[in-house]
Amino acid sequence: MSAQTPLPFEADTAAAAGGGEAARLLLRRALPAEPGVWDELRDDAGMLRPAWARFADRLPAPPPGRSLAEDLDDRVAQVAEQLRQDGVTHNVFGDGVPGGAAGTTTRPWSLELLPLILQPAEWAALEAGVVQRAALLEQVLADLYGPQTLLHEGLLPPALLLRHPGWLRPMIGAAPPGGLRLFIVAFDLARGPDGQWWQVAQRTQGPSGLGYVLHNRLVISRQFPDAFRELRVQHIASSYRRLLDTLESVATPLAGGHAPRIVLLTPGPYAETYFEHAYLARYLGVPLVEGGDLVVRDEQLFLKTVEGLERVHGVLRRLDDDWCDPLELRPDSALGVPGLLQAARAGSVVMANALGSAFLESPALQGFLPGIAQHLNGETLSLPSLPTWWCGEAAAWADVQEHMADKIVRSTFPQGGRTSQVRPLREAAIDEDPDAWTVQGRLRFSRAPLWGEGTLSARPAMVRVYAIADGGGRWHVLPGGMTRVARREDASVSMQRGGSSLDTWVLTDGPVDTFSMLPQRLQVDDILQRRRPVTSRTAENLFWLGRYTERTEQLVRLARATLTLIDADDDAPPPLLQALSALAVRTGLAPAGVPTLAQAPHLFERALLAGLGDAAGAYSVAFNLAALERSSVALRERLSAEQWGLIRRMGEGFAAALRVPPAAGAAAAVPGLRQVLPALDLLALQLAAMTGAQTDRMNRDHGWRLLTVGRLLERLIGLATRLEAFVRAQALGSAGGVALLLELFDSVITFRARYQRHDDLLALTELLVLDRDNPRAFAGVLRRLRTEIGKLPGGDETRGPLLALLPAEGAGLTLERLRGADEAAIAEAIGALAGELADVSQRLAERVGERFFTPAHGSDHRI
DSSP states (O other): OOOOOOTTTHHHHHHHHHHSSHHHHHHHHHHOOOTTTOOOSSSSTTOOHHHHHHHHHHHHOOTTOOOOHHHHHHHHHHHHHHHHHHHEEEOOOOOTTOOTTTTTTTEEBBBBBBBBEEEEHHHHHHHHHHHHHHHHHHHHHHHHHHHHHHHHHSSSOOHHHHHHHHHHHTTTTOOOOGGGOEEEEEEEEEEESOOOOEEEEESSSSSSOOHHHHHHHHHHHHHHHHHHTTTTBBHHHHHHHHHHHHHHHHHHHGGSSSSOEEEEEETTTTSTTHHHHHHHHHOOOEEOGGGEEEETTEEEEEEEETEEEEEEEEEEEEEEEEEEGGTSSSSSSSSSSTHHHHHHHHTEEEEOOOTOOOOOOOOOGGHHHHHHHHHHSSSSOOOOBBBETTTHHHHHHHHHTOOOOTTTEESOBTTTBOOOOOOOOOHHHHTTTGGGEEEEOOOOOEEEEEEEEEEEEEEEEEEEEEEESSSSSSSESSOOOHHHHHHHSTTTTOOTTTOOEEEEBBBSOOOOOOOOOOOOOOOOHHHHHHHHOOBBHHHHHHHHHHHHHHHHHHHHHHHHHHHHHHHSSSSHHHHHHHHHHHHHHHSSSSSSTTOOOTHHHHHHHHHHHHHOOTTSSOOOOHHHHHHHHHHHHHHTTTTTTHHHHHHHHHHHHHHHOOOOOOTTTTTOOOOOHHHHHHHHHHHHHHHHHHHHHHHHHOSHHHHHHHHHHHHHHHHHHHHHEEEEEHHHGGGGHHHHHHHHHHHTTOOOOHHHHHHOOOHHHHHHIIIIOOOTTTTSSSHHHHHHHHHTTTTSSHHHHHHHHHHHSOOOOOTTTGGGGGTTTTTHHHHHHHOOOOOOHHHHHHHHHHHHHHHHHHOTTTTTTEE
């Protein structure tokens, strides 16, 4: 393959390029440097900066037949594919509700191929500045919720504090366990045109991004393993371990010296960064919980599990302050925990970070921190923040209002669900409410290199770094961070507004940290304490994951059998057509009121084909695939990447396979039989793989057991419904009816091997109703149900009433009872049994939900 045609600007830089072929390529393909900004890739002479020259020398050699530029393009595609396979996403919403589904769109996470590289010396300066600022914020927070000397001595205006909704008066005087309020603080940093780093913003409520930082590192380091190793890029695992260790050390006294229960609190699947919540919870080894999973009793926080209430000692929260407690904060919040503030005031739970820390995120605070640092510690802040004027100070507003050309106006207080928003000066109406506005200096961010389509472009970059407390009064900075780039100069780096991310490589002159997330050797007591609990919400989602998987599999089998029968040349007996028509309507494959197969087969076929891909149609195949995906979204931290990816691909692939472009001016076309049958065949194979993953690749805890119970109950309901429909329509009087029912029960091979050419109803009853070894016979399903229910948590008083709903032995019918019965009597017996078992299964599903999925009660407390 020929090399790409040289770009117009290549000739200017090619001659000046030193180093090897890769360095010359980067310079040739880089767009001309933008004046007035810092170029992260090149120095003032147009040469690669030293770290980038070293990086270029260690780029992987391209495979035979591919140029280096083509290989880099291939790697861009590989990164995107890896993100897609891992299901790395972020949610975009516009209603200001962090966990609301309205207007939510899921987008793939955007990650660029090339990292941002930071030299050891500049990182050391940044690290020192970040540590100094994190310690200062802890001091400020402790003072403002304690003696309030900063207010009394005029170092902080009362109006700035008291008007901020993130200032929580109910927390005044509350002493957190261990005296620590901030466990992790994020700082957004940017480099100016002269190379100076500036702090742009800080995040203290529940700083986001740690999960994405980890995943970005795993993906990009695998693309450039030699460069990652030879440049001595510092590892980041110890920072995650430190965060967990700090939480556990502070929470251990609350657990009486035992291993404390730590949870990660998320707004839920519709949160902007829900993927990273699930990813981080799995990496740290802590349960991912929503507000509904927790309850406060006697000023203590508990987790609702299928075994009762389990004490929670520490919360790593990703839920903003005002949504945390509907009793004392936002009464419209369905995301928080009633009474959480009271538990925090009582000191019975560690909150990371403390409730009431949102005030520290106000941009106006930046203008006062240098004076506070000097007053409290006699220090000058080594890492400067953007020049800031709070308009609530008349002198500050008067000083800056005539020099606004190079300034921006931000809201002092949160707006539209955001910590602060930039507004044009003409819209701010500063004179009407000066307290509500803050002016900051405008900074032209440095330009980070991005590779794409054979070209190196440059985009404005901001780095988010994370300071983590160690519980001993010291702070440590994660050696890396999340670099975000904007689409253009005046755009935001926010992923909500089209930004992209880069891995951040911090180089070291010293040893590379080889720390693993594995802590010291565990003892027996640690093992007993660290069994993962199954929350009631998780159990319910697993229960429905099993039900939706089984329901979808049975629908696919019914749709294939029905469509194959329609396509067959032979005329089917009318009772069989009647049975299939009734089943299709009852299961949602066909709409109510459609003419039956016997009346108008082509109309029935068209209705069935049209409904298969209708995700809005109740109980259609597409509807159940969507429901299956919704259940799996809430289980991201428990499902493997392969299982999650399979669920997503099933829905996407089935929808794509059934898509028919409508003709111009015509209504949406209905897919044809030749299009639908292969799609159903593929979906059946994928569902079989899904069954294998659920059966053989999940830990058999109480969650898996409830998944299995849900699946078995749905199987019993479906099989009983099908048998009852065939008996009512008298469809088993023909060989075709028997063969099709065997197909729906997935028992054709066994029946033919056992009974050869016989189609007797008694033989059919033995295999499909009474055979305990047939996993799709009534007796086989009931045997497994009794086994799994007998292993659910709780004593005989819990499991006994559930088991009492089922037949004590077999299927509730024996061969001996059928001795001497004719075909009509056998049909009547199995039809009645099928109807009874379908009803029993529905009642049992309700009882399981009442026992294990509703809020746990009263005295069932465990520490």
